[in-house]
Amino acid sequence: MNATLTLPAPAKLNLMLHILGRRADGYHELQTLFQFLDHGDELSFAAREDGEIRLVTEIPGVPHDSNLIVRAAHKLQQLTGTSLGADIWLNKVLPMGGGIGGGSSDAATTLLGLDHLWNTGCSEDQLAEIGLGLGADVPVFVRGHAAFAEGVGEKLTPVDPHEPWYVVLVPQVAVSTAEIFSHPLLTRNSKPIKVRPVPEGNSRNDCQAVVEQSYPEVRNALNLLGKFTEARLTGTGSCVFGAFPDKAEADKVLALLAETQTGFVAKGSNVSMLHRKLRSLR
Ligand SMILES: C[C@@](CO)(OP(=O)(O)O)[C@H](O)COP(=O)(O)OP(=O)(O)OC[C@H]1O[C@@H](n2ccc(N)nc2=O)[C@H](O)[C@@H]1O
Numbered sequence: 226m227n228a229t230l231t232l233p234a235p236a237k238l239n240l241m242l243h244i245l246g247r248r249a250d251g252y253h254e255l256q257t258l259f260q261f262l263d264h265g266d267e268l269s270f271a272a273r274e275d276g277e278i279r280l281v282t283e284i285p286g287v288p289h290d291s292n293l294i295v296r297a298a299h300k301l302q303q304l305t306g307t308s309l310g311a312d313i314w315l316n317k318v319l320p321m322g323g324g325i326g327g328g329s330s331d332a333a334t335t336l337l338g339l340d341h342l343w344n345t346g347c348s349e350d351q352l353a354e355i356g357l358g359l360g361a362d363v364p365v366f367v368r369g370h371a372a373f374a375e376g377v378g379e380k381l382t383p384v385d386p387h388e389p390w391y392v393v394l395v396p397q398v399a400v401s402t403a404e405i406f407s408h409p410l411l412t413r414n415s416k417p418i419k420v421r422p423v424p425e426g427n428s429r430n431d432c433q434a435v436v437e438q439s440y441p442e443v444r445n446a447l448n449l450l451g452k453f454t455e456a457r458l459t460g461t462g463s464c465v466f467g468a469f470p471d472k473a474e475a476d477k478v479l480a481l482l483a484e485t486q487t488g489f490v491a492k493g494s495n496v497s498m499l500h501r502k503l504r505s506l507r
């Protein structure tokens with residue numbers, strides 16, 4: 226059997242998210258602050274000589290060829306012209322449609338992992354560009370550093386916000402990103418802010434009001450976590466998060482909410498686990 230390469234695919238949080246306007250193509254101009262979590266999926270890769278891409282562990286409800294992992298692998302094959310393929314195993318830990326970027330992160334880990342395994346030598350710029358074609362959130366996972374993002378999320382400025390511990394609550398409801406971005410009541414006229422200093426005090430999420438209105442489960446999670454610390458929505462939800470100074474405090478709060486809420490505790494991280502692991506392989 227070929228040697229396997231196992232790599233993490235961390236979650237992200239949007240520490241703030243402002244919507245500045247809507248472009249002619251319907252996409253929204255954003256300003257958002259991405260930070261990674263030391264918590265995520267895990268992917269393993271083994272090269273195949275016959276050029277086939279096979280996701281061995283499929284996700285129920287996501288057809289094989291629509292999975293962002295398979296799509297990322299095909300795009301990298303096309304760009305590089307490699308004759309190699311891969312068997313890929315996914316250990317799915319992150320909730321789907323939660324605004325913590327699991328699918329995008331899986332795609333980025335696939336691009337970096339297969340580029341390493343296949344020895345195709347792509348630059349980070351090339352991989353970020355392929356990633357953008359798969360989703361607005363993929364490039365930040367390819368770059369692997371916490372970032373202030375503008376445009377539709379592709380113009381990235383690396384930043385180093387504070388790295389607290391977070392409680393992330395996972396309301397058991399799927400929020401459609403497209404539905405929120407087409408909501409008539411969505412705030413779309415936030416004033417642009419400057420990148421530096423890192424906008425920690427200016428940290429609202431413009432999607433939160435409409436998500437709270439449409440999804441009572443999310444409002445409930447925000448109210449419950451809000452009893453302990455400032456609680457906020459990540460991306461278009463459904464997940465909500467709050468920061469704590471240490472793990473013990475975060476664990477205690479999650480335990481107090483455990484009767485009615487699903488969630489996890491994770492440390493914020495400005496260098497993604499994926500990049501830390503890749504550096505250790507070099
Ligand atoms: C809102 C954010 C913030 O990080 O996160 P999530 O909540 O999805 O994690 C992202 O920008 C989401 O990125 P991503 O999930 O990759 O979105 P895409 O698949 O590119 O777009 C899904 C749909 O959302 C709308 N969309 C998305 C991004 C954007 N800047 N403007 C939009 O209007 C479009 O209608 C699009 O069809």
Ligand SMILES: Nc1ncnc2c1ncn2[C@@H]1O[C@H](COP(=O)(O)OP(=O)(O)O)[C@@H](O)[C@H]1O
Binds near residue numbers: 324327
């Ligand atoms: N590898 C993958 N992991 C998760 N979702 C995927 C994947 N590939 C495709 N998808 C599709 O992308 C959708 C959004 O996934 P996800 O990235 O988890 O949400 P979000 O962007 O809200 O964080 C899923 O509902 C699923 O249909």
